Amino acid sequence: MSRFLCFKLWFALSTVALLAACAQPVKHADYTAFKNSQPHSILVLPPENETTDVQATNSMLSQMTMPLAESGYYVVPVAVMDETFRQNGLTVAADIQATSPAKLREIFGADAVLYSKITQFGTSYRVLASATVVTASAKLVDLKTGDVLWQGSATANSNEGNNYGGAGLVSMLVAAAVQQIADSLTDRSHDMAAVTSYRLLHAGPPNGLLFGPRSSKFGTD
Template sequence: MLEKILKSFVCLSLAVLAAGCAAPVKQLDYTAFKQSRPKSILILPPLNESPDVKATYSMLSQMSYPLAEAGYYVLPVALVDETLKQNGMTAADDIHAIAPAKLQEIFGADAALYVTVSKYGSVYTVINSAVVVTANAKLIDLKSGELLWSGSASASSAEANNNSGGGLIGALVAAAVNQIVNSVSDRGHDIAALTSQRLLSTRQPNGILYGPHSPKYGTD
């Protein structure tokens, strides 16, 4: 009987270890990216799949910096947005449906960044309240329409929370306070900045490649 229990324990332990060992990250194929080597990037207004109407422009305002830091010329997002509006394009899904060649003709950029925001805003559970922003992106060559790169990222205000000191009551009070704070302030804007950094960083696994204005251009 003891032997059977020990065998079961060993099997269970091995299963837990196997589950705990994260599968290796699949290496992204950068062949098309390296052949295209875009110099300028057009950021399109993100699609918003969250219930918060602020998600599109909150993310849009945050993505130029990490791309510029990576070494790319980024077309001014306010100018791009106004140009699209002047041409009757106000909905992100309609903008994303414009043919890449047409976008290249209008803006002259080498590539366009298509972003979708799947989560933006407060998530409330019994003992926690957090602001979460999750997005995915695709970089498309505007001349060929070919996919150059894709990625996803998420960030949460709960990453820095520590509710262990006050017990259950303290956690419940902290969650209620956080919920009120999240409701009266746009903490999502700050979390969107962190999501954008993670999404478009050259330092992340399978991250975007360095651009031509970076001293590290061509080393990745």
């Protein structure tokens, strides 16, 4: 076979593969178990922290209630949850998350529990850009059946929307250094945690939580 024919065959196969990849449907979450469960109340447990920042768990936890409440759910107050575990000698997120669903339901009376994990939290300096990034994942579990109702992940980056087009190398290096200092002084991690919490836990398409019974949109998704 000539090189020309080989090239034509390679090009044809590559085109078919590209078209097949483009034709792949967008994956959407399976809400069957969620709709069958229809939880009214949610217990939010402290997120596991896989980063080196000791403030990550408390920063995220303090901002996870609002998007859930705005989505139409009653959320067990964080202070009540925290004090209950503290009185029982549990203060580490991993130990708290290891509590059985049956025990959590017995103690708090919630319909579902939210488990979460933080994989990025803080400001890092790169050669041409400094950014504060917060990334987390979560899953909602039915406390009666143990079924996973929903799971997702989200991230927020302080450099979103920044455009250094046309800037010289020196200017970009200076901007990165200044941004790192500013992020450190103003604790941008906490701000990014708020954005991540909202993106992770707000209700709505394509893969967010379903709206809860306290929302005017309940049953429309």
